[in-house]
Amino acid sequence: MSELNTGGRFGAALRELLDDRSAFERHQDANLRPEVVAALGERIRETGVKYIYYMIPTLGSRTVAKVIPAHHYERLLKKGIAFHRTALTDLQTSREGELIGGGVAAHEFWALPDPETFQVLPWDPEVGRIFCTAYDPPQLGAEGGKLVPLDTRALFRAAHRGFTERTGFELRSGLEPEMTWTGEGIEVVAKQDASPAYQVENLEKMRPVFKKIISYAQALGFDMIQGDYEDDGQIELNWNYDRAELTSERMTTYRQICKQVARELGLQASFMAKPYNGKMGNGCHHNLSLWRVTEDGEENIVEDGRVELHVTDTARNAIGGMLLHTPGSMLVMANTVNSYKRFWDAGQFAPSGADWGFDTRGVAVRISANGRMEYRLPDASVNPYLSHLYLLAAIEHGIEAKIDPGDPGQPTPDIAAVRVPNTLGDAIQAFEADEYLMGAMPEELTRIFLQLKRDDWGRYCGLITQWEFDQYWEAIP
Structure with missing residues (x-):
């Protein structure tokens, strides 16, 4: 079997990792080291937390949890928390x-706490949370x-x-999560065909919202840096x-x-894509x-000190990998039926192709500042x-195989041939067709994720809408 079919070194390493029974x-x-048990106990006592959410994110971006009285922490560090698989x-x-x-016959998994993730919820200091890791x-x-x-x-x-062990690099990222808010008192009145973006009056309407979000986020360790109003009821806050x-x-x-x-404010908040x-x-x-991190310091290898807008050769290869695998990863980046409506609505700053460029908003990968690659599809x-x-898998493939994306507006033949799916159904097919990514990821992950997405697509295709009437x-x- 070729390296392409097995996902290269990335896939081999994950298979080895997942086969580790220890x-x-x-x-x-690690949880039961005396200093770990003592430290968590001290944090619980000094904060006054009485209840703890033991949490784990799901495949579909939700979070599941059990709430347990805080004084049971030592037992749970050893045994974990049982959830249906x-x-x-x-x-x-x-x-x-x-x-x-x-x-229904699936066995439970055991979720072992990661004690270093303990935090107190700022909206109720009697409640804390700890992220967990799932094991058979x-x-x-x-x-x-x-x-x-x-x-x-x-x-x-x-x-x-x-990835860091093999390449010497660590991946750092910053996200730009946009979301839509609705409710009494935050309605927007705008001129026809004029955007309400950036207007201070609209930020003022959202002041109770952003003040609370920023305050809670800072209490949970976020370094909040900026925010803006973008469209009707839509705000973006960045850390x-x-x-x-x-x-x-x-x-x-x-x-x-x-x-x-x-x-708390009697509003609705949605992360729906469109x-x-x-x-x-x-x-x-x-x-x-x-970033390359050594004893002598750290270096962002996406830029090399030049003043003009640019990327390094390593960054070009990383971009090449991301663009080449754009079709195969779209089911992840745009994972709902509604996600693809974002690309169909012309003129709304959403990318529609596997291309890259300098400081232009219509591409999949935008270089808006030296040292940063903005991937715009999710x-x-x-x-x-x-x-x-x-x-990460696409970047490693790009670096390992030295994939060339071409220049902005002048893609190589391999990149020019890439076609981005424009429906969830097309994305399902592209997901299965990417031999490298299918080989790089655990079989159970891709199989179950495909089953979930096929079910979504089937439900949508079978629904008769008002538009059809x-x-x-x-x-x-």
Whole structure:
């Protein structure tokens, strides 16, 4: 089998990682070190937390959790928390009545806490949260003790460690999550064909929203840096870039913050990709950089000190990998039926092709500043761990194979031949057709993800809409 079919070094490393039966035991041993147990206990006592959410992100960008009285922390560091395996697939039942991800007979997984992630929820200081990592229970014999491939948070963290070991680089990212708010008092009045973006009056209407979000985010360790008003009810608030796994974790937390603020203010908040025609969709641009970290310091290898807008040869190869695998990763970056409406609505700043350029907003990869590659295809409903995982695989392939994207406006033949899917159905086909990415990712992950997305597409294709009645009810004779 060729390296293309097996996902190269990236795929080989993930397969080895997922075959490690000692993973649970090593995590458990680390949790039970006396200094770890003492430190978590002290944090719980000094903060006054009485209840803890033991949380894990799902394949579909949600978060599942159990709430447990805080004083049980030491027992849980050892044993973990049991969840039905289909919790990682959002307990979604298919149109045929099958519980996707193993059915009702699927065994439980054990979620071991990651104690360093303990934080206090700023809107209720009696409640804390800890992220967990999912394992198959050790009692399952040959399959027990292994990392569950559907735990995208744990999978990306492990994949990133391997990427750094092989390449010497770490991936850092900053996200631009847009979202739409509706409710009394924040309605926008604008001139016809004029955008409400950036207007201070619209920011003022959203002042109660952004004040609470920024305050809660800062309390949870975010370095909030800026925000703006973009379209009707749409705001974007940004935090500083960091290692990609930390950025992904903050995106998961940011969604929880926004939903909490909406509850407190009697508003609705949505990360739906395209709520309205004629208005901008909710994107989630990924601003990426590659860093070489040594004892002597750290270096962003996407830029090399030149003043003019540019990218280095390594960055060009990374861009080449991202563009070449754009079709195969679109099912991840734009993972809902509604996601593709964002690309069909012309003139709304959403990219429509696998191309790149300097400081232009119509491309898939935009170089708006030296040292940063802005990947513009993901929308606000994206699973950030999964998007970074697929980008990491594409970047490594680009660097390893020295894939040349060509110059802006002058793509190489391989990149020029790339066609970006424009429906969820097309994206499903492109996902399966990318031999490298299919070989790079765990079989269970791709199989279950495909089942979820095929079910979404089938439900949509079978739904009769008002538009169809309007178009065809009286169309003949």
